[in-house]
Amino acid sequence: MKGEKTKQRVLEAASDLFWSRSFHSVSVADVAAAASVNKATLYQYFDSKEALGRAVVIDARRRTIDFVFEGAWAQADEPLDRLKAIYERVYGSQQAAYDCSGEARGCPFVNIAMEMAIENKSVRDEVRQTQEAFGAYYARILRALAPGPLPRDAEERAVAALVRNMNGAMVAARIEQRPEALLEAAETAVFIAQSAVASAAAPTSPAP
Amino acid sequence: MKGEKTKQRVLEAASDLFWSRSFHSVSVADVAAAASVNKATLYQYFDSKEALGRAVVIDARRRTIDFVFEGAWAQADEPLDRLKAIYERVYGSQQAAYDCSGEARGCPFVNIAMEMAIENKSVRDEVRQTQEAFGAYYARILRALAPGPLPRDAEERAVAALVRNMNGAMVAARIEQRPEALLEAAETAVFIAQSAVASAAAPTSPAP
Amino acid sequence: MKGEKTKQRVLEAASDLFWSRSFHSVSVADVAAAASVNKATLYQYFDSKEALGRAVVIDARRRTIDFVFEGAWAQADEPLDRLKAIYERVYGSQQAAYDCSGEARGCPFVNIAMEMAIENKSVRDEVRQTQEAFGAYYARILRALAPGPLPRDAEERAVAALVRNMNGAMVAARIEQRPEALLEAAETAVFIAQSAVASAAAPTSPAP
Amino acid sequence: MKGEKTKQRVLEAASDLFWSRSFHSVSVADVAAAASVNKATLYQYFDSKEALGRAVVIDARRRTIDFVFEGAWAQADEPLDRLKAIYERVYGSQQAAYDCSGEARGCPFVNIAMEMAIENKSVRDEVRQTQEAFGAYYARILRALAPGPLPRDAEERAVAALVRNMNGAMVAARIEQRPEALLEAAETAVFIAQSAVASAAAPTSPAP
DNA sequence: GATGAATGAGGCTTCATTCAT
DNA sequence: CATGAATGAAGCCTCATTCAT
Numbered sequence: 099m100k101g102e103k104t105k106q107r108v109l110e111a112a113s114d115l116f117w118s119r120s121f122h123s124v125s126v127a128d129v130a131a132a133a134s135v136n137k138a139t140l141y142q143y144f145d146s147k148e149a150l151g152r153a154v155v156i157d158a159r160r161r162t163i164d165f166v167f168e169g170a171w172a173q174a175d176e177p178l179d180r181l182k183a184i185y186e187r188v189y190g191s192q193q194a195a196y197d198c199s200g201e202a203r204g205c206p207f208v209n210i211a212m213e214m215a216i217e218n219k220s221v222r223d224e225v226r227q228t229q230e231a232f233g234a235y236y237a238r239i240l241r242a243l244a245p246g247p248l249p250r251d252a253e254e255r256a257v258a259a260l261v262r263n264m265n266g267a268m269v270a271a272r273i274e275q276r277p278e279a280l281l282e283a284a285e286t287a288v289f290i291a292q293s294a295v296a297s298a299a300a301p302t303s304p305a306p
Numbered sequence: 307m308k309g310e311k312t313k314q315r316v317l318e319a320a321s322d323l324f325w326s327r328s329f330h331s332v333s334v335a336d337v338a339a340a341a342s343v344n345k346a347t348l349y350q351y352f353d354s355k356e357a358l359g360r361a362v363v364i365d366a367r368r369r370t371i372d373f374v375f376e377g378a379w380a381q382a383d384e385p386l387d388r389l390k391a392i393y394e395r396v397y398g399s400q401q402a403a404y405d406c407s408g409e410a411r412g413c414p415f416v417n418i419a420m421e422m423a424i425e426n427k428s429v430r431d432e433v434r435q436t437q438e439a440f441g442a443y444y445a446r447i448l449r450a451l452a453p454g455p456l457p458r459d460a461e462e463r464a465v466a467a468l469v470r471n472m473n474g475a476m477v478a479a480r481i482e483q484r485p486e487a488l489l490e491a492a493e494t495a496v497f498i499a500q501s502a503v504a505s506a507a508a509p510t511s512p513a514p
Numbered sequence: 515m516k517g518e519k520t521k522q523r524v525l526e527a528a529s530d531l532f533w534s535r536s537f538h539s540v541s542v543a544d545v546a547a548a549a550s551v552n553k554a555t556l557y558q559y560f561d562s563k564e565a566l567g568r569a570v571v572i573d574a575r576r577r578t579i580d581f582v583f584e585g586a587w588a589q590a591d592e593p594l595d596r597l598k599a600i601y602e603r604v605y606g607s608q609q610a611a612y613d614c615s616g617e618a619r620g621c622p623f624v625n626i627a628m629e630m631a632i633e634n635k636s637v638r639d640e641v642r643q644t645q646e647a648f649g650a651y652y653a654r655i656l657r658a659l660a661p662g663p664l665p666r667d668a669e670e671r672a673v674a675a676l677v678r679n680m681n682g683a684m685v686a687a688r689i690e691q692r693p694e695a696l697l698e699a700a701e702t703a704v705f706i707a708q709s710a711v712a713s714a715a716a717p718t719s720p721a722p
Numbered sequence: 723m724k725g726e727k728t729k730q731r732v733l734e735a736a737s738d739l740f741w742s743r744s745f746h747s748v749s750v751a752d753v754a755a756a757a758s759v760n761k762a763t764l765y766q767y768f769d770s771k772e773a774l775g776r777a778v779v780i781d782a783r784r785r786t787i788d789f790v791f792e793g794a795w796a797q798a799d800e801p802l803d804r805l806k807a808i809y810e811r812v813y814g815s816q817q818a819a820y821d822c823s824g825e826a827r828g829c830p831f832v833n834i835a836m837e838m839a840i841e842n843k844s845v846r847d848e849v850r851q852t853q854e855a856f857g858a859y860y861a862r863i864l865r866a867l868a869p870g871p872l873p874r875d876a877e878e879r880a881v882a883a884l885v886r887n888m889n890g891a892m893v894a895a896r897i898e899q900r901p902e903a904l905l906e907a908a909e910t911a912v913f914i915a916q917s918a919v920a921s922a923a924a925p926t927s928p929a930p
Numbered sequence: 931g932a933t934g935a936a937t938g939a940g941g942c943t944t945c946a947t948t949c950a951t
Numbered sequence: 952c953a954t955g956a957a958t959g960a961a962g963c964c965t966c967a968t969t970c971a972t
Binding site: 125126127137138141146147 | 965966967968969970
């Protein structure tokens with residue numbers, strides 16, 4: 099019981115630090131200090147730094163799905179409103195981090211994946227699954243938006259485009275230190291979704 | 307004279323390693339070994355690992371502009387063909403890396419920027435400038451594509467969307483280990499460009 | 515509890531090595547080896563080599579005051595006997611080092627201060643304070659020796675002369691590798707003290 | 723001919739740096755840079771850093787004898803005036819360094835000897851000989867001051883006391899960053915000299 | 931459940947020195 | 952006479968990790 103709380107503290111500290119800086123430039127000592135925990139204690143909950151990294155990804159995925167996607171669903175009913183809500187919610191957390199620490203941090207998943215994609219397949223796969231989980235929500239939006247059923251590959255292509263669009267926005271936010279990039283990308287997202295549905299209805303024009 | 311060659315060897319080795327793995331998981335010793343150079347020699351050409359990172363970004367920018375953008379211009383004349391050529395050329399180098407090392411590496415600029423955006427402003431700024439340089443090429447495409455002059459902010463928004471689109475594709479390539487993500491994103495890029503121009507012609511609907 | 519002992523071992527090893535050789539020609543690895551401690555362990559107790567240097571000075575000050583000055587006070591009652599006892603005790607430790615290692619090492623404070631005075635103000639200041647602490651003992655001797663109260667500046671000048679005398683003797687011991695320099699300087703010290711008091715009594719002739 | 727000038731430049735740069743900082747905290751690269759000379763060139767004139775250190779001592783000795791001691795002889799005729807002139811001249815160069823670089827540097831010989839006494843016998847011996855050379859001048863003063871011939875050992879003791887006195891003053895100047903320590907020590911020097919001669923005249927009381 | 935103490939390996943950087951030109 | 956280029960060794964310090972308590 100008590101241990102669970104400690105573990106959570108470590109997880110939060112690690113999430114925060116890995117997100118802000120990077121996996122490799124944060125030391126286990128940094129995490130332990132931020133969590134007010136002894137390093138040895140940390141190792142009782144996580145087998146290695148790598149395992150901690152993986153756990154962070156998994157935990158962030160859960161929280162992101164809850165807050166961003168489920169939140170968007172709860173907040174709006176129309177598919178495009180939900181899409182916009184997703185971006186607004188992401189924008190909100192970028193802005194919150196920016197206000198609190200002066201940093202637009204971008205995407206925790208993209209960040210760690212760009213860093214570890216080659217050296218650590220397990221983290222990369224965890225991020226890949228995360229993105230697929232997000233994609234499932236985009237697919238639901240597309241289906242709700244379409245008058246009839248979308249062709250399988252048209253949907254897949256549109257989902258992939260939406261995932262890429264979010265990631266591109268997150269990259270921009272971090273490089274330019276501008277949370278607003280999320281809001282700007284929201285328009286592109288709406289556009290991608292609309293066009294995918296439209297071009298499925300009239301399959302003569304190319305899908306995005 | 308001889309030193310210039312050594313410096314170049316170091317730069318190439320560092321580019322390759324930082325791109326494939328990451329800045330922090332490659333040691334100066336790794337770079338020196340890959341360049342067949344003594345560590346101390348490396349430090350005669352670069353003041354610090356950070357300076358090497360910056361130099362790598364600057365060098366990669368030059369090469370990317372030459373090979374990808376100027377190459378696309380030389381290769382095709384029509385704006386949309388040039389846009390497609392950009393993505394094809396990027397796809398080509400992703401695929402080349404993939405064939406040679408089994409890795410889809412994504413974008414050297416995005417990779418290093420995601421890793422160092424917060425801890426190292428100078429590298430982040432170098433990447434930001436790089437993306438702006440790329441943006442200038444996208445702007446030229448948009449202008450060539452438009453029947454009349456685009457409103458300033460419409461162009462800016464479309465350029466930003468194109469930059470995000472490329473970055474999103476690069477992220478996908480690295481996370482999914484699939485160079486083809488570039489080809490798929492090319493379609494979205496064409497779409498973004500066309501719509502920007504179209505909506506500028508008929509300013510009633512919003513640009514993406 | 516256990517750590518305190520380790521820290522002390524490091525401190526003793528560092529004291530010994532810095533005293534014998536010099537701050538810059540002793541490496542952290544040397545100290546760690548001499549203390550049978552891992553380098554990383556050493557850094558758990560001292561933030562940096564410089565901090566270790568400072569700690570060594572502070573520790574040596576404490577030990578010197580205990581052994582030399584308080585020891586002299588305990589050993590003798592008459593002011594001049596105490597002054598002589600100071601030099602004898604210092605001579606004793608020079609001779610002890612000489613017997614044990616074949617080196618007349620001079621003054622740990624002077625040695626490190628000569629080396630680091632310019633580059634490291636904090637060490638220099640620590641040494642300066644050390645010398646002032648020693649000066650306080652000399653002042654007590656002078657006051658006990660004088661029939662009446664000494665003028666403030668006469669006392670100060672005599673104290674400074676006594677400090678310089680000790681330092682000069684320590685320098686001689688190290689340069690000439692002769693602990694006996696301390697015994698010879700003891701006579702000069704007595705002489706300086708006597709004259710200071712005498713000239714204060716008959717203020718016509720200048721104090722040394 | 724041209725080479726001699728280069729060598730001299732190196733010697734001066736090294737003298738300056740070793741004096742200000744310390745032998746071990748100045749690198750060969752520092753010296754070469756300060757002398758505007760390539761490192762390899764430096765090694766054409768000096769076999770090793772140690773040899774450079776030795777050469778610096780020897781060169782500084784020559785210059786000190788010229789400027790301080792011979793200068794004092796040329797400047798004054800009376801023995802005590804010469805003694806005072808020695809201290810004034812030394813004070814002058816301390817003050818000059820202080821004005822120019824903000825550092826009271828103390829004695830180049832004491833500084834390097836304290837640092838290298840144990841690890842490098844050859845430098846230590848060079849300094850020892852330097853001090854003996856200085857002692858010869860003090861002996862001349864004592865002899866000129868005495869009405870009759872001084873006993874051999876009385877002279878030796880007084881000379882040693884004078885050498886120690888100068889060194890103690892130099893230590894004070896560097897530790898306290900106060901060139902004036904030299905002027906204060908001059909009084910003690912005069913006092914030591916006078917007493918040595920006096921006690922030799924009336925051999926009942928002990929010499930300092 | 932938690933921690934203070936310890937460590938081998940490795941991080942980045944600089945050292946004194948050499949050699950071909 | 953002078954130098955640009957190169958290097959093995961060593962500098963200080965931090966890393967992720969373990970273990971006894």
